[in-house]
Amino acid sequence: MIRFRKASSIMTTKLLNTLGAATTLAGIIATSGVANAASLSYTSSSNYEFTDIIDETLSVQKFDSSLGTLKGVTIQFTGDILGNAGFENRSPTPTQTTVNLSSQFSLQLNNQSLLTFNPEYSSSYQVAKYDGVTDYGGTSGKTLSNLTATESATQSFTNTSFLQSFIGNGDIDFLFSAIANSLVTGSGNMRSYIDTYAKASIKVTYDYEEVKSVPEASTTFGIGVVAGLCLLSQRKKILVKVLNS
C-alpha cells in the first residue's frame, strides 16, 4: 500500500508526469524479486589433541543454492596450542633457560593450502647451578603448566570456480595439520621435557544475494488492476483540475 501512496503522490504533481508515474509503478512491481545482500556462517572445531596432528577433518555445511546466489566465501582459521614443560639444570654453573612452545598450523581444501601460521609462546628463566635433585623444581629447575598461544587468519574468496565447491547439499571438508616444534634450551647439562597439544576451528561465512519471494501471479494481477484503477481515477481528477484552471 505504501507503494501506491508513493506512486499516487507522484501522479498528483503534474498531468505530464502521469505516464512517468505509471512507468515507475510498473518498475516497482517488476523489481519486487530484487536481490538483497545476506550472509550465513557455519563453524567447526576440534578438541585439544597431542601433536603432531596431520590432515584432521573440519567439516561445515555447504551453501544451499535455494537461498540465493553465492557471491563470496570468507574463511577464518584459528589455531590454539597448549603445553606443559619442565627443566633441570645439572651444570655446576647457573644458566639461562628458554621454553618455546610452538606449532605450525595449516588449513587445506582440495589439496590446496589456504592458510598457515605458527602460534608461539616463549619465556626465559635464570636458574642456579644444580641443586642436587632432579625434580624439575628447586633452585635449578622449573615446572610450567598450561602454557598457551593462539593465532588466527582470515581470507575471502570470490573466484567462481572456487565458490562452486561450496555449493550443494551436505558438508565440505577442510583438512588441518599442526606440526609442533616446541623446544627447551639452556645449559649443556639439562634434563627437560615439553608436551604440545593443538586444536583448531574454522568459521566459514557465505555472502550471497538473497532472492526475495516474487508475488504470486494472481497477486500481481490484482496489484495491476488496482494500480490501473488508481491511475484512471487520478488522471480523471487531474484532467478536471487542468480544465478548471
Ligand SMILES: [Ca+2]
Ligand atoms: Ca631441582
